[in-house]
Amino acid sequence: MDGSSSQSAYGKPGFSAGVRVPVCSTTQLIEKLQLKWSTVKEQPYPAMYSSYFGGIILDPAMMLVPIDDHMVHRGHGVFDTAVILNGYLYELDTHLDRFLKSASKAKISSPFPKETLKNILIQMTAASKCRRGSLRYWLSAGPGDFLLSSSGCPEPVFYAVVIADNFSQRKEGVKVVTASTPMKPPLFATMKNVNYLPNVLAIMEAEEKNAFASVWVDESGHIAEGPNVNVAFISKKKELLLPAFDNILTGCTAKRLLALAPKLIEKGLLKGVEIRNIKLEEAKDSAEMMFVGSTLPLLPIIEWDGKPVGNGKVGELTLALSDLLWEDMISGPERICVPYEDDGALLRSKL
Ligand SMILES: Cc1ncc(COP(=O)(O)O)c(C=O)c1O
Structure with missing residues (x-):
């Protein structure tokens, strides 16, 4: 043992066995923390x-x-x-x-x-x-x-x-897989608590299979949700279908989508909107499929368990619904204007 500090498995300096671990003073700790952040551009x-x-x-x-x-x-x-x-x-x-x-x-x-x-x-x-x-x-x-x-x-x-985060509207389709990681029981799935280990393992499972995310199916064979998103379908009869929220998180974006979708019914593009239990077989037979969640707000899904969803292309109704949500985020009534100080200064300079 030469007593010198070594490079750890993470590429950061570590300590060889037997080396004395320093007891840090408050000043040293603050310096160390600030040093870590000083390298972040x-x-x-x-x-x-x-x-x-x-x-x-x-x-x-x-x-x-x-x-x-x-x-x-x-x-x-x-x-x-x-x-x-x-x-x-x-x-x-x-x-x-x-x-x-x-x-x-x-x-x-x-x-x-x-x-x-x-x-x-x-x-x-x-x-x-x-x-x-x-x-x-x-x-x-x-x-x-x-x-x-x-x-x-x-x-x-x-x-x-x-x-x-410089996120923008998502228009390209992604692949998904059915999750084999067990889903949370309803009490825990319906409240947004910090125990996300099942969700973490579910997304890791998808990543290992080169998919964007996985989709949970509950014990009775009904579609549930993704690891941090809701899921929605367009049936071959052009209905928007969402799984019932009883055993999953009630997505704020999914609820907003349900409120906006009737605009596409008025235009004759969609035939209806339903929230109900959806069997896996019915879901797999749908024409279009999408994830719904705050930062997406809507993400087309084109492949599920290695098979194309519908014709395997991003669906037209999915894109129309995505536009509805995006417009709502850009100019809809559910927004609060943030009172940045610069804006006040800008306004004062114009007066
Ligand atoms: C498990 C789960 N389901 C669904 C959602 C989608 O919810 P929201 O649209 O409110 O982001 C999220 C994200 O918060 C989630 O973590």
């Missing part, structure tokens, strides 16, 4: 909020969560998202309603009422200066101890982060 997380700190954090090195937080070591936390597009937050109210429903199912009480949560998220987005990306926010049982029960945690904590 574009900061992907332009702002964070933590009720633990009671404010907005702009320095990525300080975007931290306590190790004894029960969301970290027991998975006692729920989360939700929202998209930031062209300086607007899309469908924030719908996401926050689902967030609070998830929290109540997970027996976590929010430290703030909905309007305060909303206000914090809007102010954090404004401070981030980010105009295209997404929000991710969590309600945690909070820090306290390392026990199983969260009864020793004095206060639940609200965390939120802005993630810069």
